[in-house]
Amino acid sequence: MSEKNPTKHAMLSLKDDDSFFSSILKSGFEKNAVLTTKQQKTSNLASTEPAKNTFIITIDPNTATNWEFPDRPQSELGDIESLGHSMRLNGQAEPCIARLLERGHYKYEIIAGERRWRAAKLTGIKLEVLIRSLTDSQAAILQAVENLDRKDLSDYARGISLAKLMDAQLLTQEDLQERFGLSKTDVTRLIAFSQLPEKVIVAIGDMTKISARLAAEIRTSCNRGFSKQIILLASKISSGQLGAANLKKSVDKLINPTLKKSNEHIAVTDKKGNKMFSATFKQTGAVEISAIKKYNHVFLSDKFKEELRKLLESFHMET
Secondary structure, eight states: OOOOSOOSSOOOOTTOOOHHHHHHHHHHOBTTOOOOHHHHHHHHHSOOSOGGGOEEEEEOGGGEEEOSSOSSOGGGOOOHHHHHHHHHHHOOSSOEEEEEEEETTEEEEEEEOHHHHHHHHHHTOOEEEEEOOOOHHHHHHHHHHHHHHOSSSOHHHHHHHHHHHHHTTSSOHHHHHHHHOOOHHHHHHHGGGGGSOHHHHHHHOOGGGSOHHHHHHHHHHHHTTOHHHHHHTHHHHHHTSSOTTTHHHHHHHHHOTTOOOTTEEEEEEOTTSOEEEEEEEOTTSOEEEEEOGGGHHHHTSHHHHHHHHHHHHHHHHHO
């Protein structure tokens, strides 16, 4: 997504004589840095500047701040202390992606790599960042690339992040479908997390265990006015006992507990245990009675019909 109009995050080049940019050059740009495959991928999707304007530098993490649209909720940051220890011993496996910023004492804004940035701050080590000249829309696309490519993020984290970017009009459903190959169903399921009532989220608790498909089913039930029933089922939902396939049936059963289970069967056997007849009770209230072929003569006999008539009349008299 390219934007010709200038933004507050100006494009910078080696020819700029800006004093701030000059101080960055002194701090040590790696002018011949080799980008990883993942960085090249994001460069293709979210870049308007020439490749020569992309640099990797080492910064003090305290001079950076996180973008106002974090790439994951706080609950999914993981063990920052262990990550920092690993970075101190083994180095930083991949640089964060950042853009230049002049706001207070902050000089950089972290677009992707929040965990590495926090780990460097906590451990007191320098942080490698890949400097990019990005508009907010380009930053949103780049972050979406990072998030959708990660295996350690839950559907909840992806959904909430994408919903915030869409609410801010930095991404559209069309962007997600065309650029990332997501179907319309994929997108609507992911953003379902952001459309759930707060009381339902609180009742369920750990949303990271909830799939996007299940979130969409929960949203549908809530939109039907059944938030109370979802809250009653919250423990089963959070424990994994109740999934997307059978959520609606469970909600409907709470709404009308007199409904029989679908396809409930009763079998009648002879003295030797051989099946003679079966009855199927359907959720609609209909009852189907069938006989094994060799017992058809019993099923069709006048005696059977008379006994069945007496049975039905007895229920009529009771009601």
